Amino acid sequence: MIRLQATPPSNVDDAIAMLQTAIGIEFGTLPPYLYAKFSILPGANPAATERLNMIVGQEMIHLCLVCNIVNALGGTPRLTAPVYPTTLGDIGPPGGDPLVVSLLPFGPEAMAQGMAIEEPEEVPPYKVVESLMATGGAMTIGQYYALVDAFLATLPPSAWTAGRNQITDDQFFAGQLFAVDGYDDAHMAIQQIVSEGEGSKDDPLDFQNELAHYYRFGEIFYDKVLTKIPEDPGYQWGPTPLGVDWAGAYPAIPDPGSHDFSQDSEAAQAAQHACNLAYSGMIDALQKAVNGAAGELGAAVRKMFELRMAAMAALQVPLADGQVAGPSFVYTPTGPGASS
Amino acid sequence: MSVLETPRLYFTGQMVWDPIVTNNYQEFYNEVTCDPAPPNDPVADFRQRAIAAVDPRNWNPHGTHRSTFLAEVSGVDVGSGLDTSDPVVGAPASFLGMLVDAEPYGTISSQLFFDSMQFGIAGGCRLTCPRTFRVMSRYVNFGRNSYNQIKAGVASVIWQTSIPSSSLLQIDPHDSPALQALAEALASENGVIGLTVRWNTYRTIYYDDPAIISNSSPLLSQAAQALIAKLNVPNSFQPNPARSLLVGVVGLWRQGEPACEPGDRALLAQLPNETVATAFARVTGDALVLDLSNSISEVDAELTKQDLGTLSVCAMSADGAKVAKVLGSLPYKSYDRCSYVATSGLVTLPLSAPDAELAATAPLQLRSGSLVYLAEEVLRAAPSTQQNIYLNQTDAAVEAELQVLSFGAPAGAGVTVSRYDWDGTTATLLDTAQTGPDGVASFEVAPAAAGAVLPYLFTAGSEAPAPAQLDPQLTPYIYVRTLPADAEIGAMDPSWDNVYANVLAKWNAMAPCMDNWLLLDQPAQVRAYAAMLRKLTDPAAFEAYRFMPVTRDMTEGERTLLYKFLDAPPEPAAKSFAAQPTAAARPAGPDIERLNRAMRGG
Numbered sequence: 048m049i050r051l052q053a054t055p056p057s058n059v060d061d062a063i064a065m066l067q068t069a070i071g072i073e074f075g076t077l078p079p080y081l082y083a084k085f086s087i088l089p090g091a092n093p094a095a096t097e098r099l100n101m102i103v104g105q106e107m108i109h110l111c112l113v114c115n116i117v118n119a120l121g122g123t124p125r126l127t128a129p130v131y132p133t134t135l136g137d138i139g140p141p142g143g144d145p146l147v148v149s150l151l152p153f154g155p156e157a158m159a160q161g162m163a164i165e166e167p168e169e170v171p172p173y174k175v176v177e178s179l180m181a182t183g184g185a186m187t188i189g190q191y192y193a194l195v196d197a198f199l200a201t202l203p204p205s206a207w208t209a210g211r212n213q214i215t216d217d218q219f220f221a222g223q224l225f226a227v228d229g230y231d232d233a234h235m236a237i238q239q240i241v242s243e244g245e246g247s248k249d250d251p252l253d254f255q256n257e258l259a260h261y262y263r264f265g266e267i268f269y270d271k272v273l274t275k276i277p278e279d280p281g282y283q284w285g286p287t288p289l290g291v292d293w294a295g296a297y298p299a300i301p302d303p304g305s306h307d308f309s310q311d312s313e314a315a316q317a318a319q320h321a322c323n324l325a326y327s328g329m330i331d332a333l334q335k336a337v338n339g340a341a342g343e344l345g346a347a348v349r350k351m352f353e354l355r356m357a358a359m360a361a362l363q364v365p366l367a368d369g370q371v372a373g374p375s376f377v378y379t380p381t382g383p384g385a386s387s
Numbered sequence: 388m389s390v391l392e393t394p395r396l397y398f399t400g401q402m403v404w405d406p407i408v409t410n411n412y413q414e415f416y417n418e419v420t421c422d423p424a425p426p427n428d429p430v431a432d433f434r435q436r437a438i439a440a441v442d443p444r445n446w447n448p449h450g451t452h453r454s455t456f457l458a459e460v461s462g463v464d465v466g467s468g469l470d471t472s473d474p475v476v477g478a479p480a481s482f483l484g485m486l487v488d489a490e491p492y493g494t495i496s497s498q499l500f501f502d503s504m505q506f507g508i509a510g511g512c513r514l515t516c517p518r519t520f521r522v523m524s525r526y527v528n529f530g531r532n533s534y535n536q537i538k539a540g541v542a543s544v545i546w547q548t549s550i551p552s553s554s555l556l557q558i559d560p561h562d563s564p565a566l567q568a569l570a571e572a573l574a575s576e577n578g579v580i581g582l583t584v585r586w587n588t589y590r591t592i593y594y595d596d597p598a599i600i601s602n603s604s605p606l607l608s609q610a611a612q613a614l615i616a617k618l619n620v621p622n623s624f625q626p627n628p629a630r631s632l633l634v635g636v637v638g639l640w641r642q643g644e645p646a647c648e649p650g651d652r653a654l655l656a657q658l659p660n661e662t663v664a665t666a667f668a669r670v671t672g673d674a675l676v677l678d679l680s681n682s683i684s685e686v687d688a689e690l691t692k693q694d695l696g697t698l699s700v701c702a703m704s705a706d707g708a709k710v711a712k713v714l715g716s717l718p719y720k721s722y723d724r725c726s727y728v729a730t731s732g733l734v735t736l737p738l739s740a741p742d743a744e745l746a747a748t749a750p751l752q753l754r755s756g757s758l759v760y761l762a763e764e765v766l767r768a769a770p771s772t773q774q775n776i777y778l779n780q781t782d783a784a785v786e787a788e789l790q791v792l793s794f795g796a797p798a799g800a801g802v803t804v805s806r807y808d809w810d811g812t813t814a815t816l817l818d819t820a821q822t823g824p825d826g827v828a829s830f831e832v833a834p835a836a837a838g839a840v841l842p843y844l845f846t847a848g849s850e851a852p853a854p855a856q857l858d859p860q861l862t863p864y865i866y867v868r869t870l871p872a873d874a875e876i877g878a879m880d881p882s883w884d885n886v887y888a889n890v891l892a893k894w895n896a897m898a899p900c901m902d903n904w905l906l907l908d909q910p911a912q913v914r915a916y917a918a919m920l921r922k923l924t925d926p927a928a929f930e931a932y933r934f935m936p937v938t939r940d941m942t943e944g945e946r947t948l949l950y951k952f953l954d955a956p957p958e959p960a961a962k963s964f965a966a967q968p969t970a971a972a973r974p975a976g977p978d979i980e981r982l983n984r985a986m987r988g989g
Contacts, residue, residue, distance in 0.1 A: 094509075217595070217626050221403040222457035257479060257508055266510075273510040275474075275561050282510070342617060345624020345903045352904045356916065 048166035049137045049146060051191045056198040059206060063122035065195050066113055068136060070124055072188060073110040073240075075135045076164060078376040079150055079157070080106065082299075085358040085373050086152035091295025095153070098263040102161070105243045105260070108223050111214045112236040114337040115227040116199075118212035124337045126330055128378035131302050135164075138185055150376065152299035161264035165244050189241040196237045199230055207233075212339040219344065251282060267291055297362045303372040311366045318361035322374035324381070325354035331381045389651050390583050390638030390733075391669035391676040393466040394568035396506065396514075397731040398480040398635045400458025402588050405628040407450035409437045409897055410491045410938060415445070416897070418491045419838040421870055421940040423896050427888070430908065433896040438618045442611035443602060446538065446593055447627045449618060451900045452937045454499060456482040458633060460506055462729060463565035469730055475514075475563040478507035480635070484522060485937050489775035489866045490840045494539065495859045496866040497524040498775055499546065502932045504584065506637065512563040514637065516584060517555045521930065522548040523647035523774045527859040528681050530661030531589050534688065535600045537607065539629070543589035543664075545681050549646040551581040569639070578641045585649065586635030587680040587732060590690060593629050597688060624903055632690075634680055634731035643797035643826060645769040645790050649678065652795035654751055654761035656860045663695070663753065663760035665860045669795055670747045673738055675700060675714060677753075680732025682761075683722050692723045695755055700736055702749035707762060711749055714742050748794060766793050768804050768828070768847040768863045776832055776865060777929070779943050780872040784833035787865060790826060791847045797826035803849040804828035809842045809864075814854045817843070838871035838942075873944025881951035883910045890945045894936050917953040924949070 049072060056062040084099040114124040129135065132149040139145035148164065151157035167189065186194065209228035216224040227233050244260050251262040251273060258266070262273050271285030300306055308316050329350035335343040358374045366372055410416035415437060417424050423433055437448040458480040463473040470476075484499035499522035507513030524544045531543035550556045552573050560566035572579050593599060594610035601607065617625040644650035651669045654677075656662075667678040677700070684693040698717040701710045715736045720726060722734060738746060753761035771788040778785065791798040802822040807814040820828040835841060844854045845863040854862045879885045887895075887908060895907040905920075906912050913920065922928070923935040924946060935941075941949075 216403075217628055218624055221405070221453070221455050221628065222401070252508075258510070275511045277562060287510075340620070342620050342623030342625055345900075346622050348624075348903045349906075 048140075049135055049164055049188050050139060050185045051136055051188065052138050052185055053191055053194055055194055059120055059202065062195055062198050063117055063120055065191070066117050066120075066122070067125060069188075069192065069195070070110060070113050070117070071127060071129070072135050073106055073113055074126055075129045075133065075148065076106050077103065077110075078129070078131060078374075079148055079160065079164075081354075081358075082150040082373050082376070083153045083157040083161070085355065086297045086299045086362060088295045088297060089359075091292055092153070092290070094289045095267045095291055098267060101257075102260050102263055104220065105223075108220050109240040109243070111220075111224055111337070112227070112240060115213050115225075116233045116236060118337070118339075119207050119209070119227040119229070119233065121208055121211070126334045126337070128326075128330055128376065131304050131376060141185070149302050150304070150373065151301050152373065153296040154293055155268055158264050158268035162261055162268060165259070165261035165264060167259070167261055188244065192237045192241050196234055199233050199237075202230060204229060212337065212341075214336060214341055214344060218341070219348065297373070298370050299362060299373045300366070300370050304375040304377050306366075306372060306375075308366075308372075312364070315361075315364045315366055315372065318357065318364045319372065319375055321357040322354060322361050323377045323379060325350050325357050326374060326376055327379045327381050329354055330378055389641060389644055389669055390585050390636045391651055391667065391678060392639060392671045393464050394565050394572065395464050395636050395638035395733075396460055396475065396565060396569075397462040397464070397469075397729075397733075398458050398506065398586070398633075398637070399461040399728055399731065400456060400480065400633055402454060402456060402458075402586075402631045402633045403628045404454045404486055404591075404631065405450045405626050406447060406452050406454070406486045406488075407898055407900070407938075408447050409440075409445055411488070412440070412445065413492065415440075416491060418840050419871075421838060421893075421942055423893055428896070430892055430896045434899055438615055441615050441618065442608055446611070446614075447629075449624055449626045449899050450628070451626060452485040452487060454484050454486040456480050456504075456633070458482075458635070461731075463563075464730070465565050465568045468735075470565070473563050473565045474561065475507055475512040475566055478512055479505075481505045483932065485932055485934075487938055489777070489868050490842070491938070492840075494542075495524070495527050495857070495864075496775055496842075497544070498522060500930060500932055500934065500937075507559070507566075509559075511559070512561045512566055513557075513559040514566060514569070514582075515555070515557040515559075516550045516582065518548070518930065519551055519554050520548050520646045520772055521775070522546050522584075525648040525774070525859065526665050526681055528661050528664040530664065530684065531681070532591075532685050533660075534686060535590060535592075537593055537599050537602055537604070538591075540591045540593065540600065542591070543587055543681050545585065545587055545649065547583065547585040547647050547649065549581055549583040549640040549644075551640075552579070554581070556581060569637075572639050578643075579639050580642050581640040582637060583640040583644070583646075584635065584637050585678075585680075586633050588631035588633045589681075590685060591629050591631040594627065595630070600688075624900065626900070634728060636680075636731045636733065643790060643792070646772045647774055648769055650769060650790070650792055650795065651678070652751065652763055652765075652792075653767050654753060654763050657759045657762050661860060666753070666761055668751055668763070670738070670743055673740065673743055675736045675738055675743075675746055675751075677717075677734045677736065678732060679722055679734055680727075682732070683727070685724075690724055692719075692727060694719050694723075695760070697755075698722075698760070699754045699756075701752045701754055702742070702745050703752055703763075705750070707750045707752070710752075710754075712742065712745060714738060714746055714751075717753075766791065766798065766802065766847045766851075768792075768845045770863065770865050771827060774865050776867045777939055778832070778834040778867065778869045780834050780837060780869055781943065782834050784831045786829045787832045787843075789820075789828045789830065789845055789847075789863070791822050791828060792826065798822055798847075799826060800824045802826065802828070802847060804830075805846045805851065805853075806830050807844040807846070807854060809844050809854075809857050814844055814856075816853065832865075832867055835867075835869040838869055840866060840868045842866050868939075870940060870942045871944075873942040875944065876942070877944035877947035879948050881948060881955050883952070886913075886948055886952040890941075890949045893945075897938075898936070914953070921950065921953060 117124045134145040137145040207229045213226035269284045270291040272287040332343045332347035460478045482504040484501035489496040504516045526545045528543045558570040599606045649667045651667045654666045664682045666682045700714045702712045750763040768789040771790045805819045806817045822828045876889045891907040
């Protein structure tokens, strides 16, 4: 569970700042999820791959939706690439350590990390929001969004600028990505983000009756399909196995950004360079897209495809110790207008 | 059994269409030679012309062909009427396909290539339908939404595919009585051979603006110009999907029913402009079920169904000239908007036992007094599984099977089926065939001497007159697309210049969306993705969602030249693309065999 420290926003700038933090979290989940996905051997783990694809796609949608809200409020979304391992802003449980998010290859540890990131709150969110609004403090991502949502509901229509730098579903994600032209749209976007990530205490299904991310990761982690049952609590893990083959993954090192590639072959170094180039290009194109050049979204997708291909290549180049490395997700600006 | 019998599921929602339409126009594409028009037009110039043509016609030059559901299961019927309390109700209906016209210039040969569709989710109530047959469009109704005259917005279409039980079709009923009933029916030996999924799309809008309802609307021109401005931004990617509403049904597929178009009893449209479009009917025990999903118009933007008053369902004399008995009436509320959405256009008319017996063997009509809207064609042929056939010029002939139905059931042996050539004005008899015991007649379909896209029309019965025209509401038909051999291209030296000019430039011009995945004018990238390109263009993957080119118009010669290039040793310049695995690199790890397979491209 990501726990964030926040107090209720008192003005639009506060809300934008909170949403900017949310952008960082949504964006920051992508590399670890992609690292796990990329490291699955071709043809192995189809059910797990399908679930990871869905999660990654929805995280991208969440990122765009939050950017849409910021743009509609007159802000300028910023994409800042985290350096892994990172806490993504998690403050940890009371007296405990924050969750450290790493780039981990496909395996139980990576899936447990995904569950930890997406872990739902224990109490119905809106009751919690009411008490938090009065006091502020530590909260889950869902509660954090709820706090922002409660403030956005108080804004007058004049606070919103319809059609400002919006990314809609005409390019990608038909039916799932929409413009934020006012509070109703923003509320729907926040509901979608929270619902798809955490589900709710009593129901693992999101607003589209699909499984929320926490439970998708759980299916892979337990190697069991989350199955509906007639008695309480309504679901159980299995008995049908999902068909996970933990050996169906490259022996990839964790957090390659922390690895010293200077001791590895030129091929390994070149492969990392190609990954980072594609990743950086993707971020830069995405940054332009969320700042009003919606057409750049296509370029971002092409770079993502290049990243995937570069990752496939990198995962086939042995390091000096015989392991392999997936993409480091290290960002370097690729040109003018790049993210900072 | 059929979708007109129970059990069945209903689903409703929207469909999003994102085809590239540039190849729909002769000024941009030659559907016979499969080349852009004019040939050898520089890619940049072609793309710019395509953008300029957005106002008023070429509405989606940056399309991707992807088409998807935004839909959910809306109800079930296990034999006692509409039930919206079944646990499967509310489950997502998921479909992603590639929309491709077999005849690019035309509007009646659309098809959806897909891999799987799903109703529900894993772990809960779920129906998983892997593809055996493409989804085919049939019975285009050009008079459906006359208030909405923009492009194809006026029309509605029936889409259908069927999934054999012998495939990987999977039903996870859990606590859904409807899915349990479907599973039990599939397990029975009652002539059920799988499931049919049929849906109807209507009220299509463009530019996301339901207010644009005319091709001459100033709003359309404004929207088109706005799109042009976006398309002209360097590096832009601006698809412009159209959006339709849909209602659908999932039900049982029985032996002798066409896989990809409605079987049962066809009640053909009788009045011009599809005042009431062709419908389908079946007597199911004590009821007559009518599929009016494609038949009744919406007359305004609120989607109000046309009020035709109370309609009569009549059993006719054998020659269809006289009303033998009025079987029942359909008041407006039985086919109004509310009813339409609730049961996906299926209308059930209870019958007494004697009436059911009469209805089973008497031609049916839908009337209003003496005005006949629909009349049954008792003997009717329908392609069994293949409505659109693709051939290479050098291929051997293939068989096309036509299922003949009599009162909705497979006809016996000895029925004459006639095949006609259609040149756009005249139907010319080509040959005839006789049905076998299963009511199926086979025709040999040979490739054309060069590239061609040809329709064949069919009639059933020795007395049937020649079709007056290719009317998708009335005439059974198939399309055969023959791709030219292009042997001279296949014989070329596999230099980059040749491959690009004669193969890749075509799709680089026609499909700018490819820029999002692969720059087709970059030899290093093309080489880097050689294994993937071979996999995606392999004719063995022709039916797959990801097959390339999506438009299925790569000729044998083009493929030969491309593969020679991909198989040739890389030129030094191609190594500049950094994401190249080294051939000698082998990772140590716990499963070397699998890793090695992965290094060969999986």
